[in-house]
Amino acid sequence: MATEVIMPRQGQSVESCIINKWYKQKGEKVAVGDILFSYETDKASFEEEAKAEGVLLDVFFGEGDEVECLKTVCVIGGEGESTADFVRVSPRARALAAKTGADASCAVPTGANDRIMEKDIRKAISEGYARTKQGDGSPASPAESVPSLESASLPEYVPPMEYVSHTESVPSLESDSPPEYEDVPLSNVRKVTAKTMHASLADSAQLTNHSSFDATDILNFRKTLKSIEGREDLAKITITDIIVYSASRVLLKHRNLNAHFQGHVMRLWNNANIGVAVDTPRGLLVPTVFNANKMTLTELSARSKELIDKCKQKTITPDQLTGGSFTVSNLGGFGVEMFTPILNPPQTGLLGVCCIIERTRNGVPYSAMGLSLTYDHRAVDGADAARFQKDLIVYLENFTINLLIEGAI
Numbered sequence: 001m002a003t004e005v006i007m008p009r010q011g012q013s014v015e016s017c018i019i020n021k022w023y024k025q026k027g028e029k030v031a032v033g034d035i036l037f038s039y040e041t042d043k044a045s046f047e048e049e050a051k052a053e054g055v056l057l058d059v060f061f062g063e064g065d066e067v068e069c070l071k072t073v074c075v076i077g078g079e080g081e082s083t084a085d086f087v088r089v090s091p092r093a094r095a096l097a098a099k100t101g102a103d104a105s106c107a108v109p110t111g112a113n114d115r116i117m118e119k120d121i122r123k124a125i126s127e128g129y130a131r132t133k134q135g136d137g138s139p140a141s142p143a144e145s146v147p148s149l150e151s152a153s154l155p156e157y158v159p160p161m162e163y164v165s166h167t168e169s170v171p172s173l174e175s176d177s178p179p180e181y182e183d184v185p186l187s188n189v190r191k192v193t194a195k196t197m198h199a200s201l202a203d204s205a206q207l208t209n210h211s212s213f214d215a216t217d218i219l220n221f222r223k224t225l226k227s228i229e230g231r232e233d234l235a236k237i238t239i240t241d242i243i244v245y246s247a248s249r250v251l252l253k254h255r256n257l258n259a260h261f262q263g264h265v266m267r268l269w270n271n272a273n274i275g276v277a278v279d280t281p282r283g284l285l286v287p288t289v290f291n292a293n294k295m296t297l298t299e300l301s302a303r304s305k306e307l308i309d310k311c312k313q314k315t316i317t318p319d320q321l322t323g324g325s326f327t328v329s330n331l332g333g334f335g336v337e338m339f340t341p342i343l344n345p346p347q348t349g350l351l352g353v354c355c356i357i358e359r360t361r362n363g364v365p366y367s368a369m370g371l372s373l374t375y376d377h378r379a380v381d382g383a384d385a386a387r388f389q390k391d392l393i394v395y396l397e398n399f400t401i402n403l404l405i406e407g408a409i
Helices: 091-100 118-126 187-201 216-227 237-252 296-311 380-399 399-406
Strands: 002-007 017-021 037-039 047-048 055-061 067-068 071-078 206-214 259-262 265-268 272-277 278-279 283-285 326-330 349-361 364-376
Touching: 002 399, 047 399, 091 118, 187 283, 206 349, 206 380, 216 237, 216 364, 216 380, 237 272, 237 296, 237 326, 237 349, 237 380, 259 380, 272 296, 278 296, 349 380, 364 380, 380 399
Parallel strands: 272 326, 326 349
Antiparallel strands: 002 071, 017 037, 017 067, 037 047, 055 071, 206 364, 259 265, 278 283, 349 364
16 A cells, blocks of 8 residues: 655644655655655755555655655655555545545645645536546546646656756856856755745844953863862853853843743743854854753753754754743854844843953953843843843953852853
């Protein structure tokens, strides 16, 4: 019996996925566990394995096509088996089609996700084009078997045009000279990032406050951790971990920055679910450390590294990339002294962490670290944002003492 392969739903917020590559072609034999195709959401990549053996009878979408979740992508079955009925059909509609001999694929779907309902089969029969056999089992007449122009639907899949670089179509004057330019298609991650960032700036009133703090205490703290033998978990704690940990404690006192702006409603979160920006070969990903305020420093560090590894190994799930109430982005490692982060809507705040600059105060040198806080002015006033930064700075400059008081290492 033929088996349909549907596009999985990877996460509650995912409505569609893009097919990256087919590993099996129509007509090829398939074994259980074989990779049929790879696909990606706006953030993560996956591979779909065959759950039945047989022949890949039909493929309904090509590489680069966007496919709605739960829609049939291909069909596996026996050699020569028909796939005409492998459209999404409700049980009642399928039973009616079997009883009347109607071809369900000729019906125009009106149900959710292009699902053919019982009424669609009845309408197709009444219009005289869905019955495949006469009452005596003989083939239907052309008038009965050929769809009308009004009811005929467009083909489900039109193969995408092959990408051709302009450098290949425009000959250069000198055959050995390099091309003047190359057009590179945007990845799905880059497309989504571009769309999200543009919408963020267009739909919110963003403002950035820049400040700095004395990083001497957190630098000495990390130095101490690295000197402790037999505790690799402590040695792996990073500056980003310390900033995220500190922000998770201070945010609870500044709820408008630990929030989602939803037009006429502010959703104020009771826990700090902090997104951590990660640079990957596929582009910017922001996994969420849920309930960061309830974690010890070592727990938070371990969870952050787990999520970062998932991002880089392409095993992160969409649900792990959503739900953040605040975001931290660290560009200090690149020597950035100051920048203007763009909000991750509907969040109302994003903290940019900058590099360390050696400064002097009253003739005494110290290590200053910059903090750039972007906030949505519709939800947060400038003074409130400044108060959050001030409290965060006080917490960071006294980090060791705060950690000892809380006993949360």
